[in-house]
Amino acid sequence: MRFEHLALNVAEPKAMAAWYCQHLGLRVRRALPDQAQTHFLVDDSDQMMLEIYCNPADQVPDYPNMHPLLLHLALVSVDPYADSKRLQQAGAQQVDEVNLADGSLLVMLRDPWGLALQLCRRGAALNQA
Template sequence: MKIEHFAFNVADPIAVAEWYVTHMGMTIARKMDGGPNTHFLADNSGQVMIEIYNNPPDQVPDYANMNPLILHLAFVCENPEEKRAELEKVGATFAEEVRIKDGSHLVMMRDPWGLAIQLCKRGVSMLKA
């Protein structure tokens, strides 16, 4: 089995999708106008997607008040310090920074809607090339 996507119920899927495309390098693989305004966003490998939508019958989680260790979206990032500075200029906020003995550098942030995002520079890559 292979994961196709992970879905997030958000208040404003159009704005969230636009931010991730503009600032996180994602592309719109598919979108559905109207209704829940579903957007499937692919990473630059085209192998991993997230789904952003608004489903009013259910609640939008209070991402901003969730501990980032409960839920976060992690991105491979070659220069977490530089990307942190870029993202802070466009509405993201810093949460914490961790350096691990294996050389990994992890920067936890929140997007403008409060969802935790992590910038990961691993000492040893966990992904297959």
């Protein structure tokens, strides 16, 4: 098996999809004209999707008050400092910065809706055998 998508119930899927496309470089793979405003987003690897929607069948999680270690969206960044600055200018807020012994740099932000984003520059790639 392989991952297809991760789904998040969010308050403003259309606005969030637009921000993610403009500032994170994601693309809309599919947007459904449904009440939930469902958007499937992909990155440049085209391997897995992020689904964002607003489904009133359950509540939108309180992302701003969730600890970033409970849930975060991790993104590869060649320059986390520059990307963090750029994203903060677009409405994100920096939360934390961690430098690991292996040379990894992890910068934690919150997007304008409070969802935690982690910018990762790894000392050693995680996805290689």
